[in-house]
Amino acid sequence: MTDSITRFFGRTVSSDAFDKTLGQGVCFIASIVILLVSLWELRRLDLTEAQLFFGLLMSLAVPLLLLIMGLLLPLAAAWRRQA
Numbered sequence: 718m719t720d721s722i723t724r725f726f727g728r729t730v731s732s733d734a735f736d737k738t739l740g741q742g743v744c745f746i747a748s749i750v751i752l753l754v755s756l757w758e759l760r761r762l763d764l765t766e767a768q769l770f771f772g773l774l775m776s777l778a779v780p781l782l783l784l785i786m787g788l789l790l791p792l793a794a795a796w797r798r799q800a
């Protein structure tokens with residue numbers, strides 16, 4: 718019973734190339750959307766200079782992390798194939 722469950726959950730549903738491409742696309746599109754929405758919302762608020770500065774920093778942090786994650790996905794896929 719345990720062996721059949723292990724084999725069932727060990728199957729692959731898609732290829733590594735598709736997973737890498739889909740993951741990169743999602744990361745890149747999400748970073749653009751989050752950046753645009755956060756800047757749009759910051760524009761609508763009545764903020765002081767310090768609040769605007771920190772708001773911009775925080776609004777840029779998440780898209781930057783998503784871009785880095787999208788760029789590192791091919792390396793992770795290559796590392797997974799080697800392991």
